[in-house]
Amino acid sequence: MPHRVRDTREFAMPCMIGVTSGMAQTPQTPPALFDRALLHARQRRAQAQGAENFLLDRVAEDMFDRLAAVMREFHAPVDLWTPGEGLAALRARLPSLQRIALDETGAETLPLAPDRLDLVVSALALQFVNDLPGVFAQLRRALKPDGLLLAAMIGGDSLTELRQAFAAAEAECEGGVSPRVAPFADLRDIGALLQRAGFALPVTDVDRVVVRYGNAFALMQDLRRMGATNVLIERRRAPSRRATLLRMAEIYAERFADADGRIRATFDIIWLSGWAPHASQQQPLKPGSAKASLAEAVKKAGKE
Numbered sequence: 001m002p003h004r005v006r007d008t009r010e011f012a013m014p015c016m017i018g019v020t021s022g023m024a025q026t027p028q029t030p031p032a033l034f035d036r037a038l039l040h041a042r043q044r045r046a047q048a049q050g051a052e053n054f055l056l057d058r059v060a061e062d063m064f065d066r067l068a069a070v071m072r073e074f075h076a077p078v079d080l081w082t083p084g085e086g087l088a089a090l091r092a093r094l095p096s097l098q099r100i101a102l103d104e105t106g107a108e109t110l111p112l113a114p115d116r117l118d119l120v121v122s123a124l125a126l127q128f129v130n131d132l133p134g135v136f137a138q139l140r141r142a143l144k145p146d147g148l149l150l151a152a153m154i155g156g157d158s159l160t161e162l163r164q165a166f167a168a169a170e171a172e173c174e175g176g177v178s179p180r181v182a183p184f185a186d187l188r189d190i191g192a193l194l195q196r197a198g199f200a201l202p203v204t205d206v207d208r209v210v211v212r213y214g215n216a217f218a219l220m221q222d223l224r225r226m227g228a229t230n231v232l233i234e235r236r237r238a239p240s241r242r243a244t245l246l247r248m249a250e251i252y253a254e255r256f257a258d259a260d261g262r263i264r265a266t267f268d269i270i271w272l273s274g275w276a277p278h279a280s281q282q283q284p285l286k287p288g289s290a291k292a293s294l295a296e297a298v299k300k301a302g303k304e
Contacts (some may be wrong), residue, residue, distance in 0.1 A: 058209065062271075067093065077117065082099070082123040083102075083227060114141045118144050122153075123150065145278040146277075199275060
């Protein structure tokens with residue numbers, strides 16, 4: 001296994017998003033980016049061959065701690081699309097946790113009745129969803145008032161080094177660039193989508209993990225063992241040329257190696273949470289409801 005050094009610092013302050021006034025209309029379904037049936041097949045293959053779970057294990061531990069801080073009992077919880085048995089340890093706290101696994105079709109229509117759940121959790125699955133606004137809207141409808149959504153997904157600048165190295169190598173060796181690394185959602189985008197789906201008190205933050213490898217091929221082997229290789233519908237179907245792969249590894253080492261020669265790979269884990277609205281939750285003040293104006297307060301302070 002490659003030697004890893006993990007950067008556990010939080011690189012972004014929690015992004016607090018205001019309470020929404022209601023659920024927006026569902027937009028037109030966007031074009032599909034991901035072949036989710038292929039994703040299912042690759043995840044199954046990874047599990048059968050011995051999956052690499054260091055990121056998933058990190059997320060599972062963090063999720064346990066975040067739920068413990070909520071200090072609430074959950075009686076109707078669901079685990080949505082977490083790969084393998086990634087949240088198995090969470091069942092010690094939530095024995096009633098039901099799992100919705102990604103099926104062989106990759107369908108994004110959820111078998112959930114309205115107002116039935118009090119908790120939905122998901123670990124490292126939502127980054128491969130084609131219609132994320134639609135999935136958020138389905139989860140919002142499935143949650144009881146004051147029910148909680150807590151999820152972690154890959155996003156932000158994840159694998160930016162690999163993306164740049166592949167783009168440079170293909171431009172140099174093949175005269176063009178093909179999509180190799182999936183586009184990842186930004187922190188602010190996720191907060192806005194939660195708000196648009198009608199979640200109250202939505203919050204997002206980022207855990208940046210920097211992993212070091214001996215070379216780019218060791219990183220790619222880990223991605224295969226995570227079941228996280230390229231599932232873009234517009235991916236290049238022909239096998240990569242050996243010359244291109246070798247040049248990619250050279251560029252990666254030239255641009256993203258430390259002094260000891262080991263390369264860096266960035267993974268941004270976006271954490272998101274939101275609540276189904278309930279009267280007991282903190283509400284924003286209505287415009288014009290303040291008892292005293294800022295101008296009057298400033299005048300009073302100046303006289304004192």
